[in-house]
Amino acid sequence: MPTQTFFNLPEEKKKRLIAGAMKEFSAKSLNEASISNIVKNSQISRGSFYQYFEDKKDLYFFLIGKFRYNYRNLMLKSFQEKDGDFHEGYRLFSEKYIKYIMESEKFGFFENMYLHMNYQINQEARVDFKETKSQKLPDGKRIVDVVKRDNLKLTSENELIDILRYILSMLNDTIMEGFWKELTVNETQELFLKRLEWITYGIAVPEEEEVTYD
Amino acid sequence: MPTQTFFNLPEEKKKRLIAGAMKEFSAKSLNEASISNIVKNSQISRGSFYQYFEDKKDLYFFLIGKFRYNYRNLMLKSFQEKDGDFHEGYRLFSEKYIKYIMESEKFGFFENMYLHMNYQINQEARVDFKETKSQKLPDGKRIVDVVKRDNLKLTSENELIDILRYILSMLNDTIMEGFWKELTVNETQELFLKRLEWITYGIAVPEEEEVTYD
DNA sequence: AATGGAAATGACAAGATGTCATATTATATT
DNA sequence: AATATAATATGACATCTTGTCATTTCCATT
Numbered sequence: 001m002p003t004q005t006f007f008n009l010p011e012e013k014k015k016r017l018i019a020g021a022m023k024e025f026s027a028k029s030l031n032e033a034s035i036s037n038i039v040k041n042s043q044i045s046r047g048s049f050y051q052y053f054e055d056k057k058d059l060y061f062f063l064i065g066k067f068r069y070n071y072r073n074l075m076l077k078s079f080q081e082k083d084g085d086f087h088e089g090y091r092l093f094s095e096k097y098i099k100y101i102m103e104s105e106k107f108g109f110f111e112n113m114y115l116h117m118n119y120q121i122n123q124e125a126r127v128d129f130k131e132t133k134s135q136k137l138p139d140g141k142r143i144v145d146v147v148k149r150d151n152l153k154l155t156s157e158n159e160l161i162d163i164l165r166y167i168l169s170m171l172n173d174t175i176m177e178g179f180w181k182e183l184t185v186n187e188t189q190e191l192f193l194k195r196l197e198w199i200t201y202g203i204a205v206p207e208e209e210e211v212t213y214d
Numbered sequence: 215m216p217t218q219t220f221f222n223l224p225e226e227k228k229k230r231l232i233a234g235a236m237k238e239f240s241a242k243s244l245n246e247a248s249i250s251n252i253v254k255n256s257q258i259s260r261g262s263f264y265q266y267f268e269d270k271k272d273l274y275f276f277l278i279g280k281f282r283y284n285y286r287n288l289m290l291k292s293f294q295e296k297d298g299d300f301h302e303g304y305r306l307f308s309e310k311y312i313k314y315i316m317e318s319e320k321f322g323f324f325e326n327m328y329l330h331m332n333y334q335i336n337q338e339a340r341v342d343f344k345e346t347k348s349q350k351l352p353d354g355k356r357i358v359d360v361v362k363r364d365n366l367k368l369t370s371e372n373e374l375i376d377i378l379r380y381i382l383s384m385l386n387d388t389i390m391e392g393f394w395k396e397l398t399v400n401e402t403q404e405l406f407l408k409r410l411e412w413i414t415y416g417i418a419v420p421e422e423e424e425v426t427y428d
Numbered sequence: 429a430a431t432g433g434a435a436a437t438g439a440c441a442a443g444a445t446g447t448c449a450t451a452t453t454a455t456a457t458t
Numbered sequence: 459a460a461t462a463t464a465a466t467a468t469g470a471c472a473t474c475t476t477g478t479c480a481t482t483t484c485c486a487t488t
Contacts, residue, residue: 045468046469048467048468
């Protein structure tokens with residue numbers, strides 16, 4: 001986390017630094033990027049940088065947090081709009097989410113982020129489904145409350161959370177694949193939908209129902 | 215790819231170099247590892263290193279290729295043993311695969327590999343399901359020939375390949391998660407099986423069959 | 429023994445990181 | 459207004475890395 005000193009900075013200087021960092025991280029991955037370039041870009045001294053951030057990673061994760069899609073709200077809205085239908089809700093959500101990432105003016109930043117995403121970066125970018133009721137959300141709802149469970153094979157709320165989490169990580173993996181293979185937004189979306197279908201309906205032919213006559 | 219010069223090296227020197235590199239990559243990630251340490255470890259000169267490898271990555275991917283599980287055979291065997299059953303075959307395969315990775319004496323190497331795995335590393339470690347018939351395999355079979363498709367909702371061989379690939383990448387993601395959360399082999403295996411179940415049988419309650427009497 | 433090509437070597441330039449003594453600026457206190 | 463104190467800013471520096479290259483060493487073949 002950046003230091004208080006950083007947050008106290010005059011807006012202008014903060015912006016200059018963020019812009020200089022985004023320039024570097026849009027052209028290079030976290031590992032290839034250099035602090036030297038960032039301080040040159042933003043015209044601040046090397047010593048100051050270390051007064052604001054612990055290291056390169058500290059700054060990087062701050063930027064991810066700042067620019068990542070705040071998707072909790074979008075997710076809520078999507079599921080609500082589709083009356084809590086799991087499959088339709090996720091479809092709607094993914095459409096907007098993928099567009100945001102891949103059509104953003106921060107394309108380069110996200111591209112590098114996804115192409116070099118490892119588990120740690122993944123964690124930094126993820127959503128918390130275990131929201132407590134106390135957290136302030138629009139109309140106080142949690143995502144798990146908005147998803148209808150009656151047409152899902154689920155035994156507990158925790159299992160729903162597990163699945164929602166897994167689908168989200170699958171979505172991020174698919175976007176990563178999209179960047180890697182230079183797919184269009186639509187192609188990426190279709191790849192995701194195919195996988196979502198597998199998971200929703202299964203890939204095995206359902207067992208014949210045992211029918212008893214009595 | 216290492217140069218011919220490297221492959222021509224006397225066994226002893228080659229081993230020394232590989233051991234020195236494994237020591238470094240077991241303690242540090244690809245990015246943290248340094249060539250300086252590796253040449254120190256293996257008592258070869260810096261100049262020689264660059265005569266054998268293009269850079270650090272070149273060596274790293276060579277090592278991944280060398281030590282990764284050759285899983286094509288294990289997969290074939292697993293599916294054959296379970297009479298081509300998709301779910302049971304993958305269950306058997308994953309059991310041995312996870313054990314190999316997580317109980318290996320190369321634990322540190324794999325741990326770093328998985329924790330810092332990005333799409334490129336993932337690609338390097340993956341299996342090719344599009345084997346041609348001409349490739350020499352035990353009894354000349356391809357994996358896709360061994361998996362029974364009649365109880366799967368599949369329209370084409372290509373879709374089977376897509377699914378096999380996806381499950382494998384899901385397995386690798388799960389192992390990554392296992393390393394990250396420091397799960398045991400069994401816990402990791404169970405996490406995988408839960409997800410495999412979702413994908414195999416779906417998470418939606420099947421639609422009621424329309425029954426027509428005539 | 430002489431020759432020539434392959435392989436090995438380590439010094440070096442270029443550039444990166446994190447630190448620290450010192451300078452500058454802002455804030456509080458008399 | 460003058461002074462004291464705390465907070466920020468600065469860039470030189472020690473240390474480490476990387477990739478290159480002129481030179482040297484090795485070795486097979488005349």
